[in-house]
Amino acid sequence: MDLFTILLWFITIILFIVFLGKDKKKTISSMKMAKNLMKNMIGEIIAVLFLIGLILTFIPPHIIKDFMGNSKVILSTIVSALIGSITLIPAFVAFPLVGSLVDRGASIIPIASFLTTLTMVGIVTFPLEKKNFGTKFAVIRNVLSFVFALFISFLMGVLI
Amino acid sequence: MNNILMKIKKNKLLTLVSLTYLILFLVNTDKAILSVKNSMYYVKEMLEIMPAIFVITALIEKNVPKKVILNNLGENSGFKGIILSFILGSFSAGPIYAAFPICRTLIKKGASVSNIVIILSSWAVIKVPMLLNEAKFLGIKFMFLRWILTIISILCMSYLVSLFVKRSNVPNIEKKIIELN
Numbered sequence: 001m002d003l004f005t006i007l008l009w010f011i012t013i014i015l016f017i018v019f020l021g022k023d024k025k026k027t028i029s030s031m032k033m034a035k036n037l038m039k040n041m042i043g044e045i046i047a048v049l050f051l052i053g054l055i056l057t058f059i060p061p062h063i064i065k066d067f068m069g070n071s072k073v074i075l076s077t078i079v080s081a082l083i084g085s086i087t088l089i090p091a092f093v094a095f096p097l098v099g100s101l102v103d104r105g106a107s108i109i110p111i112a113s114f115l116t117t118l119t120m121v122g123i124v125t126f127p128l129e130k131k132n133f134g135t136k137f138a139v140i141r142n143v144l145s146f147v148f149a150l151f152i153s154f155l156m157g158v159l160i
Numbered sequence: 161m162n163n164i165l166m167k168i169k170k171n172k173l174l175t176l177v178s179l180t181y182l183i184l185f186l187v188n189t190d191k192a193i194l195s196v197k198n199s200m201y202y203v204k205e206m207l208e209i210m211p212a213i214f215v216i217t218a219l220i221e222k223n224v225p226k227k228v229i230l231n232n233l234g235e236n237s238g239f240k241g242i243i244l245s246f247i248l249g250s251f252s253a254g255p256i257y258a259a260f261p262i263c264r265t266l267i268k269k270g271a272s273v274s275n276i277v278i279i280l281s282s283w284a285v286i287k288v289p290m291l292l293n294e295a296k297f298l299g300i301k302f303m304f305l306r307w308i309l310t311i312i313s314i315l316c317m318s319y320l321v322s323l324f325v326k327r328s329n330v331p332n333i334e335k336k337i338i339e340l341n
């Protein structure tokens with residue numbers, strides 16, 4: 001567990017104790033609700049996680065690296081943004097991956113677009129987002145995030 | 161039989177993914193095993209984080225008064241609401257889907273659509289542990305510039321999304337919660 005996960009648990013436990021002292025009955029019933037919430041979402045979450053495993057098998061990190069390191073910057077930026085939208089790679093894998101590209105002198109524009117869509121645009125997590133916030137919210141947020149990721153990366157290309 | 165069909169209908173995605181794995185196991189066992197291995201990291205991450213997320217979601221839902229959320233993250237929370245949303249998202253743990261249940265509860269309790277977009281987006285891209293990693297591998301200048309540009313983008317996005325999506329567009333919030341109780 002990383003520091004922030006431990007912190008999350010710490011805050012959760014503190015909140016629980018504070019609320020338990022304030023209103024025991026309500027807090028106990030909220031634990032029941034937490035269980036129900038989990039039951040309600042867990043099937044879809046598991047499905048998404050195993051879908052990510054599948055995607056990573058067919059689009060492995062070294063292929064992603066090839067796309068990002070392409071010399072046609074505009075094309076590779078758009079492709080990188082698309083790949084970032086589809087995949088979900090943990091930061092500790094993604095950063096060394098792109099770091100090695102930069103060391104080899106690759107353009108930072110596709111790298112920035114990949115890093116931004118990787119986390120902000122979620123095609124795999126779209127079903128979960130839709131379930132929680134509705135189709136309209138999920139579509140608009142993801143489309144805008146994609147567009148802004150491109151905007152961020154091209155601006156970075158100009159500024160760095 | 162009917163019961164099974166109902167379950168399949170309720171878990172369409174899970175059924176689809178399971179079937180894909182089943183077929184892949186038959187066609188290409190190596191790739192199927194690799195996919196399971198790839199997934200395990202995410203399953204572990206989920207198990208470490210989601211129980212805490214659901215407890216916090218339920219505590220906000222049941223124990224935090226609506227007024228508190230409305231005042232701090234509501235339509236009229238202004239600058240304070242924006243800053244608070246950025247802080248909530250930036251100091252979070254876990255992947256973006258961990259933010260979904262919490263944000264759903266916040267929106268139900270009166271948080272504005274634009275503040276929810278800020279929390280979700282900053283949860284996704286500008287988390288502190290992520291920034292530290294980024295600075296290590298890509299340099300402080302790259303990290304800092306992307307951070308600034310991302311914050312500006314998130315602010316624009318939160319405004320744009322709130323133009324199109326109203327709180328009433330979020331699906332049957334009331335009904336779902338009653339069901340859960």
